[in-house]
Amino acid sequence: MTVREGPHEVPLVVFRALAALAAGLVMVLALAACEPLGPEELQREVESIESVAAEGSVLGDRIAAQETKRTFARVQARELADAADHSAQRLTDAHPAEGLTPQVERAIRLAEGVSGQVGSLEVAPDAAASAQGAASELRSLAARAKELAESL
Amino acid sequence: VKKVFGVALGVLSAIGGFVDIGDLVFTTQAGAKFGFQLIWAVIIGVVGIVVYAEMSGRVAAVTGRPVIDVVRQRLGFGAGLFTLVGSVMLSFLTLAAEIGGLALVMELFFDAPYSTLVLISVVLLTAAAWVFPFEWIERIFGYMGLCLLVYVVAAVDLSPDWSAVGSGLVPSAPDHSLPVYAYFAVGLIAAALMPYEVYFYSSGGVEERWTPKDLRLNRLNSVLGFGLGGVMSIALIMVAAQVWHPLGVQPDLIGTVALGANVPLGEVGLLLALIGIAFAVGGAAIDTAFSAAYNLSQFFGWEWGKYRERRQAPRFTLAWLTAFAMAYVVVSTGVDPIMLTEYAVVFSVVALPLTYFPVLLVSRDRAFMGKYANGRVSSFFGWLYLAVILVVALAAVPLLIATNAGGG
Numbered sequence: 001m002t003v004r005e006g007p008h009e010v011p012l013v014v015f016r017a018l019a020a021l022a023a024g025l026v027m028v029l030a031l032a033a034c035e036p037l038g039p040e041e042l043q044r045e046v047e048s049i050e051s052v053a054a055e056g057s058v059l060g061d062r063i064a065a066q067e068t069k070r071t072f073a074r075v076q077a078r079e080l081a082d083a084a085d086h087s088a089q090r091l092t093d094a095h096p097a098e099g100l101t102p103q104v105e106r107a108i109r110l111a112e113g114v115s116g117q118v119g120s121l122e123v124a125p126d127a128a129a130s131a132q133g134a135a136s137e138l139r140s141l142a143a144r145a146k147e148l149a150e151s152l
Numbered sequence: 153v154k155k156v157f158g159v160a161l162g163v164l165s166a167i168g169g170f171v172d173i174g175d176l177v178f179t180t181q182a183g184a185k186f187g188f189q190l191i192w193a194v195i196i197g198v199v200g201i202v203v204y205a206e207m208s209g210r211v212a213a214v215t216g217r218p219v220i221d222v223v224r225q226r227l228g229f230g231a232g233l234f235t236l237v238g239s240v241m242l243s244f245l246t247l248a249a250e251i252g253g254l255a256l257v258m259e260l261f262f263d264a265p266y267s268t269l270v271l272i273s274v275v276l277l278t279a280a281a282w283v284f285p286f287e288w289i290e291r292i293f294g295y296m297g298l299c300l301l302v303y304v305v306a307a308v309d310l311s312p313d314w315s316a317v318g319s320g321l322v323p324s325a326p327d328h329s330l331p332v333y334a335y336f337a338v339g340l341i342a343a344a345l346m347p348y349e350v351y352f353y354s355s356g357g358v359e360e361r362w363t364p365k366d367l368r369l370n371r372l373n374s375v376l377g378f379g380l381g382g383v384m385s386i387a388l389i390m391v392a393a394q395v396w397h398p399l400g401v402q403p404d405l406i407g408t409v410a411l412g413a414n415v416p417l418g419e420v421g422l423l424l425a426l427i428g429i430a431f432a433v434g435g436a437a438i439d440t441a442f443s444a445a446y447n448l449s450q451f452f453g454w455e456w457g458k459y460r461e462r463r464q465a466p467r468f469t470l471a472w473l474t475a476f477a478m479a480y481v482v483v484s485t486g487v488d489p490i491m492l493t494e495y496a497v498v499f500s501v502v503a504l505p506l507t508y509f510p511v512l513l514v515s516r517d518r519a520f521m522g523k524y525a526n527g528r529v530s531s532f533f534g535w536l537y538l539a540v541i542l543v544v545a546l547a548a549v550p551l552l553i554a555t556n557a558g559g560g
Contacts, residue, residue: 044559047400054399055408058415067418071263072426076407083404146400 037094042103043152045087049111050145052084053138056118060135063121064128077122084115103148110145114138160287164294164356164435166201166349166381171300171388172246172436173253173406174493175343176429179385180403180412181558182336183392186327188312188320191386193337195321197344198382200537202374204508207515207526207534208350209370212357214524219354219511220447226510236451238503243348243444245496248479250437251277252489256406257430267484274480277437281472286359286458293435294377299428300384302413302421307390309416317390335551335558338544343497344382345541347507348443355446359459364524388412406490441479445471494557501548504541512538 059076062068088111096104117134124130171179182190208219217225220239224232254277255269262269280289326333353374362370391412396403403409406429413425442458449456449468456468483489512534516526526534 048402050400051402055396055401055403055411058395058399058401059411062411062414065418068414068422069261069419072260072407072410072414072422075260075263076405076411079405079407142399 035095036097037091037100037104038097039100039152042091042096042100042107043149045091046107046110046145046149046152049084049087049107049114050142050149052080052087052118053110053114053142053145056080056114056121057135057138057142059118060121060131060138063125063131064135066126066128070126073125074122077118077125081115081118081122084111084118087111088115103152106148107145110141110148113141114145117141160290160294163298163377163380164290164352164439166378167294167297167432167435167439170344170378170381170385171297171429171432172493173250173256173433174246174490174497175385176388176409176432177403177406177490178336178339178343178494178497179388180392180396180409182340183389184396184401184403185558186333186336187393187397188316188390189324189326189333190336190340191317191320191389192323193340194344194382194385194389196540197341198378198385199533200341200540201344201349201378201381203530203533203537204345204511205350205353205374205378206371207530208354208511209357209362209374210367210524211511211515211521212354213362213366213370214364214521215514216358218358218446218450219350219507220450222514223507223510224451226513227506231506232451235503235506236447239347239351239447239507240444242346242496242500242503243351243440243447244475244479245482246346246348246493247437247440247444247475248482248487249489249492249496250433250440251476251479252483252487252492253406253433254430254437255483256489257426257433260407260410260426261430270480270483273434274476277434277441278473278476280434281438281441281476286356289438289458290356293431293438296431297428297435298380299424300432301380301387302417302424302428303384303387303391306413306416306421307387307394310391310394312390312394316393320389329555331551332555332558334547335555338501338548338551339494339497339558340385341540341544342501342504342548344378344385345504345508345544346497346500347503348440349378350507350511351443351447352439355442355450355456359457361459367524391416404490441472441475444475445469491557495552498548498552498557501541501545504545505538508541509538 059073063073088108091104091108091111094104117138120134121131211222212218220236223235227235251270251273254273255266258269258273259266284292357370392403395412395415410422410425410429414422445468446456448471454467455465457465462469514520516531516534518525
């Protein structure tokens, strides 16, 4: 028996095998997407937030010391803010494993805080005084992220 | 002055291997993750590429035959074609990444839309390759790329713990995750041994019409050029180990690499780093575009060479122009250039034995090379590094998968 598909004839057994394979792949992908967020994955995400905060504080220090290029500071701050936003989005979309919800919520707040502070560097990449404040706040956020990552 | 200009080929070839867009980030990540602990891997890679670049340059000077020609002769048409396809694909993917990388660097200068900067990058690079003779291409991109030596100054200015640096010269147990450590070690060795470096280098020797009289120049090029590439890589690791490692930063952006020089050296350091990165990445793009065109032309017996009039080598010219055009299409899809080169480095190792084994066979063949064949020392290092290459080739892909590309 064959299945007609355009000008070619596909044997039914091949057609069924391909359909089963495709359905299997879809199921695997769907299951992977629904898999709850475990402590290890959350730890990696929090470490990313810590990394962005720490780098943002270094960039803020350079702006505060008036020792960097304005355009460079703006673009780099934008990239870092995007990274923090993506972390917040991924965590918001994730389904935390049992008992992890408070830590995930804390991580989301940290990511949003980092995004806000780095975003202020993007908006005013040559404002020394506000950059100093942002750098200090980012150092504090990095320390809190580190603490959270280590607790996981 | 002539001697200084004479090593431009080695410098430009090395820049393609050591400090292209992916390597800059990958090397910085290695320093940020493991401090000074992976310096030894760079040194292993540098010695390997010096050994094989010297051999391939010597073969080109004595016989006038570049590497892919030798591969086809020794391995036959089938295996030669396999190597050709692999190497052209690799050069092409890397070219796409370098064009995207140059756009990323330009974005840090001008804050213009990425897609516009990609177009400007490809136009500038194609124009440079079209207008300048080979010698000027290697001098402009090679020597301007040396602005990256700012990382050597930065590394020293940060007052490193020299005993820790010394400990990094030998492998040691990592602080965390052995597979990730192994992945970065393999990646650093593979980056130094990227096949397109020797394709470009040996073809460059033919472009410069090397003869046996130039064997000293070949040695100087391979040792100084690739040595400088290695020094820049080690400096990048040292800067990252001192600036990013203590803070737990995971560098994923080219701007983070530049910020590393900004911290100890201020705005001057940042500017030199950005200029160096732009020319290094641009040089790597031209390396890879020409490598693809050289290999295709040499394999199929077309007329080739930048030293010829364009109408005398039309298919060679068309090949590198097409490479630029296709790479533009690929990078315009929005693919991440840094990830593209990092994957290209790891997958390139599978092609490494097919490139380097025939070079070793020919360079030690007295019937072919006469009195210029390998001595005992060259042959010893050649075989030793072939073994290293095989280990790296077998380990690369499993480590890539097991470590989630170094992410752990």
